[in-house]
Amino acid sequence: xxxxxxxxxxxxxxxxWEGSGIGVYPTIKTFEYREEITFSNIGKPFLHYIQRxxxxxxxxxxxxTGYLRLPxxxxxxxxxxxxxGQTELLxxxxxxxxxGLHIDLRGRVQNSASAxxxxxxxxxxxxxGEELSSSMxxxxxxxxxxxxxxxxxxxxxx
Numbered sequence: 742x743x744x745x746x747x748x749x750x751x752x753x754x755x756x757x758w759e760g761s762g763i764g765v766y767p768t769i770k771t772f773e774y775r776e777e778i779t780f781s782n783i784g785k786p787f788l789h790y791i792q793r794x795x796x797x798x799x800x801x802x803x804x805x806t807g808y809l810r811l812p813x814x815x816x817x818x819x820x821x822x823x824x825x826g827q828t829e830l831l832x833x834x835x836x837x838x839x840x841g842l843h844i845d846l847r848g849r850v851q852n853s854a855s856a857x858x859x860x861x862x863x864x865x866x867x868x869x870g871e872e873l874s875s876s877m878x879x880x881x882x883x884x885x886x887x888x889x890x891x892x893x894x895x896x897x898x899x
Contacts, residue, residue: 743788747811750828754780758873762892767884776892826856841869858882871896
């Protein structure tokens with residue numbers, strides 16, 4: 742299936758990525774996790790995104806799904822649905838150079854009535870050669886914007 746022309750800047754993200762990360766936040770105990778992220782071309786002008794994590798014992802921890810869009814040059818959007826009762830609408834910039842691809846996103850969050858309060862998020866994705874890294878910060882449960890997750894991945898397949 743041919744990739745939509747507007748997605749050429751993020752073509753390097755296509756496939757499934759596996760790695761590990763660490764989670765921290767002032768209100769929780771620090772934890773390590775395994776993660777898998779998949780970016781899929783479905784023949785439309787956006788990529789499908791799905792993420793899953795497991796603890797060290799292989800027990801599922803988190804998942805999220807959504808769409809990566811490049812509505813105009815140098816702009817990127819990531820629209821996510823989370824089973825914890827939030828949706829995130831992240832908007833930001835995309836930049837590529839000899840070092841690789843870098844995406845910076847700031848998110849607005851909508852919380853369901855039963856969800857813990859998350860006010861805002863920030864996410865980054867950096868692709869350098871065959872290594873993908875990500876970070877996520879959030880302002881939640883009365884804590885200002887603070888680093889929460891950091892992970893690195895290697896391509897599983899494309």
